[in-house]
Amino acid sequence: MKKSYVYIVANKYRTTLYIGVTTNLSKRLIEHSGGTASKFTKKYNVIDLVYFEEFSDINQAIEREKQLKNWHKQWKINLIKIKNPKLETLDY
Secondary structure, eight states: OOOEEEEEEEOTTSOOEEEEEESOHHHHHHHHHHTOSOHHHHHHTOOEEEEEEEESSHHHHHHHHHHHHTSOHHHHHHHHHHHOTTOOOOOO
16 A cells, blocks of 8 residues: 655744645645645745654545644644654654
8 A cells, every 4th residue: 555644734933733644745745835735834834844644544644634633732732742842844
C-alpha cells in the first residue's frame, strides 16, 4: 500500500494551525508554500510543517485527521510538542 500522512502546518508565530491528509507530503508542502493548497492556508500563511504521522492505509490517515480536527487547540499543541518541543519547522 501507498504511504499516507496526516500533517500539521503552522504560521510563523505558531498561532494558527492547519491539519491535512495526503499521500505525497513533499508535494503538498510545496502547494502550501505556493498558496495553492487551500484558501485558509494562503490567507493565514500557514506553511511551516510542525508535525506529521505516517500511515500505511489512507483510511487510517483520514480517521486520524478527523480525530485531530475535533481536538482543542491546546491538545494539538501538546501533541506537536511531544515530537517537536520547540515547534520548529520540520524538514521532509
